[in-house]
Amino acid sequence: MTTPALRGLRLTKGHGTENDFLLLTDPDGALVLDAADVAGLCDRRAGIGADGLIRAVRSRALAEGVDVLAEDPTAEWFMDYRNADGSVAEMCGNGIRVFVAYLEREGLVEPGAAVAVGTRSGVRRVWRTGEEYTVDMGPWRMPGGAAAIDQGYDVAVVVAGLAGARAGLRVDVPNPHTVVALPDVAELDAADLGPAVVVEPVPPAGTNVELVVPLGEEVLDGEAVGTVRMRVQERGVGETRSCGTGTCAAALAVRAWAGRGAPDAWRVLVPGGEVRVRVVDGDRVELTGPAVLVADVSLR
Secondary structure, eight states: OOOOGGTTTTEEEEEEETTEHHHHHHHOOOOOOOOOHHHHHHHHHTSOOSSSSEEEEEGSSSSHHHHHHHOOTTOOOOEEETTTOOBBOOOOOOHHHHHHHHHHTSSSSOTTTTEEEEETTTTEEEETTTEEEEEEEEOOOOOTHHHHHHHTTTTEEBBSSSOOOEEEEEESSSSSEEEEEEESHHHHHHHHHHOOOESSSOOOOOOOOEEEEEEEEEEEEEEEEEEEEEEEEETTTTSOOOOOOHHHHHHHHHHHHHHHHOOOOEEEOOOOTEEEEEEEETEEEEEEEOOOEEEEEOOO
16 A cells, blocks of 8 residues: 555656666655565555665765765765665665666766666676676675685575475675576476575575576687576565576686686576676676566656
């Protein structure tokens, strides 16, 4: 149900590889959005429906944004991202592309220019690549360290529809992820990501879980490129059609499992389409994919 404070609010619906979002502009941070408001708007039956909500706020209007401006004074706009259940998230790789497309459409940034965006994980730079957008996702890490990379896992994962516990590798991009390799697409299709996935030890901040099937490598334009098929269960949301930080985590995990000489460039195939992931200088990752603005709505 729409609360009186939200009536008349203008929102835009957008998606990146069918990972969908509601976007709104609140330049001075005047709008109070509690978890129930966000969950109601994102509800697919009683609300508009989305995997998350993104509020465009000037960085100077938020405490987190002040920290961002100290890092990069050009990061005028802050991406205040909430999961579908109303919980706050560090950032979103698909969402930030849609966010910049929205800022361009609203005339808040110069179309086609590289944009510094404030997030709860620091400043992220986004630029247009043809009809798509590329995000410098920043540094990534594997919390289990060298030991986890050497043995290929650091947690046990139980997924409905799959027999037994599976080995999972944790990857932070910077959102927490747990990646599980499956032997074939038949198992990937058999997995039921409706019920909560069990991860042991339990991650302190929760985790997204990616199920992946490596599909090998090929040479494209003179460069080795790996391909991965993926499904994802996002914390605070459930199964989604795509997850930007999750596709990065999937590529990084498969690259680690492949060992020395593995490609830096990856195609990640998700139910909602395809994105491209590139490891840069070994410790950073870039994500490229589409951003689509679907409709504008006003709350009654």
